[in-house]
Amino acid sequence: MKARKKVGLQSMVFSRPVAILSSAACVGPLEGAGPLQGSFDVVYPDLLIGAKSWEAAETTMIKEAVEIALGKGSLSTQSVDYLLAGDLLNQCIAANFAARDLGIPMLGLYGACSTMAESAGLGAVLIDGGFAQYTVAAASSHNATSERQYRYPTEYGGQRPPYSQHTVTAAGALLLSNGLHCQSPMPRITHFTVGKVCDLGIKDPFDMGSAMAPAAADTLLRHFADLALAADHYDLVVTGDLAYVGHAILKELLHQSNLDLGSRLNDCGLMIYDRHEQPVFAGGSGCGSSAAVLCGYLLDMLSSYTIKRLLLVGTGALLSPVTYQQGETIPCVAHAVAIEMCHDHLADEELR
Amino acid sequence: MIFLYAFLVGGAICAIGQLLIDLTPLTPAHVLTVLVVAGGVLSGLGMYGPLVEWSGAGASVPITSFGHQLVQGALQEKATAGLYGVMGGIFDLTSSGITAAIVFGFFCALIFDPKG
Amino acid sequence: MVGSKARKKQLQRKDYQQLSAQKRLKIPVWRNTLVAFVVGGLVSVLGQGLIFFYIWLGFKEEQAASPMVATLILIASILTGLGVWDYLGQFAGAGVGVPVTGFANSIVSSAIEFKREGYILGVGGRMFQLAGPVIVYGAVTAFVVGLIHALVQWL
Numbered sequence: 001m002k003a004r005k006k007v008g009l010q011s012m013v014f015s016r017p018v019a020i021l022s023s024a025a026c027v028g029p030l031e032g033a034g035p036l037q038g039s040f041d042v043v044y045p046d047l048l049i050g051a052k053s054w055e056a057a058e059t060t061m062i063k064e065a066v067e068i069a070l071g072k073g074s075l076s077t078q079s080v081d082y083l084l085a086g087d088l089l090n091q092c093i094a095a096n097f098a099a100r101d102l103g104i105p106m107l108g109l110y111g112a113c114s115t116m117a118e119s120a121g122l123g124a125v126l127i128d129g130g131f132a133q134y135t136v137a138a139a140s141s142h143n144a145t146s147e148r149q150y151r152y153p154t155e156y157g158g159q160r161p162p163y164s165q166h167t168v169t170a171a172g173a174l175l176l177s178n179g180l181h182c183q184s185p186m187p188r189i190t191h192f193t194v195g196k197v198c199d200l201g202i203k204d205p206f207d208m209g210s211a212m213a214p215a216a217a218d219t220l221l222r223h224f225a226d227l228a229l230a231a232d233h234y235d236l237v238v239t240g241d242l243a244y245v246g247h248a249i250l251k252e253l254l255h256q257s258n259l260d261l262g263s264r265l266n267d268c269g270l271m272i273y274d275r276h277e278q279p280v281f282a283g284g285s286g287c288g289s290s291a292a293v294l295c296g297y298l299l300d301m302l303s304s305y306t307i308k309r310l311l312l313v314g315t316g317a318l319l320s321p322v323t324y325q326q327g328e329t330i331p332c333v334a335h336a337v338a339i340e341m342c343h344d345h346l347a348d349e350e351l352r
Numbered sequence: 353m354i355f356l357y358a359f360l361v362g363g364a365i366c367a368i369g370q371l372l373i374d375l376t377p378l379t380p381a382h383v384l385t386v387l388v389v390a391g392g393v394l395s396g397l398g399m400y401g402p403l404v405e406w407s408g409a410g411a412s413v414p415i416t417s418f419g420h421q422l423v424q425g426a427l428q429e430k431a432t433a434g435l436y437g438v439m440g441g442i443f444d445l446t447s448s449g450i451t452a453a454i455v456f457g458f459f460c461a462l463i464f465d466p467k468g
Numbered sequence: 469m470v471g472s473k474a475r476k477k478q479l480q481r482k483d484y485q486q487l488s489a490q491k492r493l494k495i496p497v498w499r500n501t502l503v504a505f506v507v508g509g510l511v512s513v514l515g516q517g518l519i520f521f522y523i524w525l526g527f528k529e530e531q532a533a534s535p536m537v538a539t540l541i542l543i544a545s546i547l548t549g550l551g552v553w554d555y556l557g558q559f560a561g562a563g564v565g566v567p568v569t570g571f572a573n574s575i576v577s578s579a580i581e582f583k584r585e586g587y588i589l590g591v592g593g594r595m596f597q598l599a600g601p602v603i604v605y606g607a608v609t610a611f612v613v614g615l616i617h618a619l620v621q622w623l
Contacts, residue, residue: 047468053584144468153581157557162493201481210488248491362512363505369562370504388606396613409515426614438614452538456545461579464549
């Protein structure tokens with residue numbers, strides 16, 4: 001029996017676009033000083049935030065992002081049905097320890113840097129499937145926690161190549177709802193395309209952009225094909241953290257497949273930092289990249305009607321320090337979430 | 353003059369390390385391992401000692417000298433204590449350096465926190 | 469069928485690696501090598517100066533290298549602890565990484581970083597995470613060279 005809400009090969013359409021009631025973005029000092037300053041709810045003064053470790057600081061960040069999003073949506077933690085969250089750390093400790101403190105039933109997720117898109121998509125699925133009235137989707141990353149886990153101690157004097165990226169210190173949270181009580185226009189998730197894990201043989205853990213671009217291209221092309229969309233359907237298509245190198249490669253890959261998005265294509269890792277003024281090499285990376293940019297700036301753009309249709313393509317590199325040391329290549333995944341500024345059409349019909 | 357030779361030799365060894373890091377997939381840890389082994393091999397061939405004589409710190413500051421001292425320690429102990437000396441003497445000449453690194457590392461861990 | 473699929477995948481990977489190499493921001497090899505040469509040379513000059521200083525303090529010429537190395541290790545340790553060394557390393561690369569200062573930094577940065585995992589398992593257990601290979605392969609090389617020397621002498 002055909003799945004009613006499946007479109008094409010890898011995409012889902014929501015029978016009732018899932019409302020994003022509120023959002024919150026909490027970032028570190030470098031992000032707070034970047035081009036998107038002013039769009040964040042909290043800018044922390046340093047990386048430790050008075051916690052006893054970097055990991056505890058990241059837990060604080062993601063917890064506060066959820067709390068602020070709930071506050072803006074006038075909801076308590078008890079009213080939230082499920083929390084879907086993840087981060088870059090082994091065993092997703094930041095998200096899981098935050099969930100412990102929040103007390104919301106928790107679905108931990110790991111999509112590496114694509115976790116924000118993954119959690120938003122799945123949070124919408126739970127709501128549109130009638131399994132939940134309110135879900136919270138959240139993701140975080142922290143420069144120091146990911147450096148010490150994936151690469152080197154933070155005070156190590158190793159030299160990073162110019163194509164490497166700077167892991168974003170940020171957390172973002174979305175409060176999703178079936179919006180039955182709210183018919184006015186708001187950003188709503190309309191579609192979710194789940195990506196396949198792609199691997200074109202990149203091994204260098206400093207070259208994340210090159211590793212992730214094929215997955216981004218694969219999911220993007222799949223999304224446009226599944227939904228039979230024209231290239232100008234979205235006002236903005238934003239990848240999570242391809243940064244300078246990955247973004248350039250993606251443009252070429254899309255061009256080779258005759259999908260030309262032109263200036264509609266951008267990348268959160270390029271938006272969150274000023275590459276020329278800040279010491280970030282090729283740009284930002286990490287769950288926090290797409291989380292902070294989506295949960296602040298991009299949703300603001302939607303709410304203010306600067307753009308009407310947005311496609312977020314979260315991109316994640318699925319390596320671990322173990323696979324790297326064992327000489328493996330880097331498989332990657334990308335998930336696409338379509339968000340549109342619209343009102344609840346079905347509610348109109350129900351009222352009639 | 354020895355300052356000039358120190359500059360040239362020390363700089364050259366570092367330049368070789370930099371080229372290895374930039375042009376090959378080797379990480380810094382790999383490159384340092386290669387240099388240590390190279391220093392040890394050159395020492396065994398009797399070539400590193402004269403380099404130290406000629407350029408002083410230029411040869412004794414880079415990590416290659418660590419390989420040289422490990423080999424020389426082994427050879428010196430072998431001369432006095434026979435074959436077993438190869439094992440017993442390896443760390444003789446380098447023990448102050450390794451001890452310094454361990455002890456200073458420990459005290460720095462006591463005093464300092466990582467800044468990120 | 470399976471073979472041609474595998475070959476197609478290999479070609480696709482090869483083409484992609486070429487595209488990736490094309491778009492990747494290039495490492496400034498000339499600049500890095502030059503800076504490594506100059507900075508590495510200066511660190512060695514500093515070392516030489518320290519040797520003369522210790523000779524003046526009363527050490528014999530052959531013995532002065534030891535305190536010199538310990539001094540460089542101390543300097544690198546303190547600068548690592550102060551949070552300055554990572555900037556130096558980014559600037560000079562092998563210029564500060566290849567001298568014994570790099571060895572010291574790898575040990576001290578690990579000790580400081582993993583302090584939060586406790587003094588025994590964190591500081592003690594993970595101190596040699598990055599410097600371990602140097603010691604292991606240095607010792608193995610010395611052992612092998614020593615054996616070869618013994619063998620050559622015996623023959």
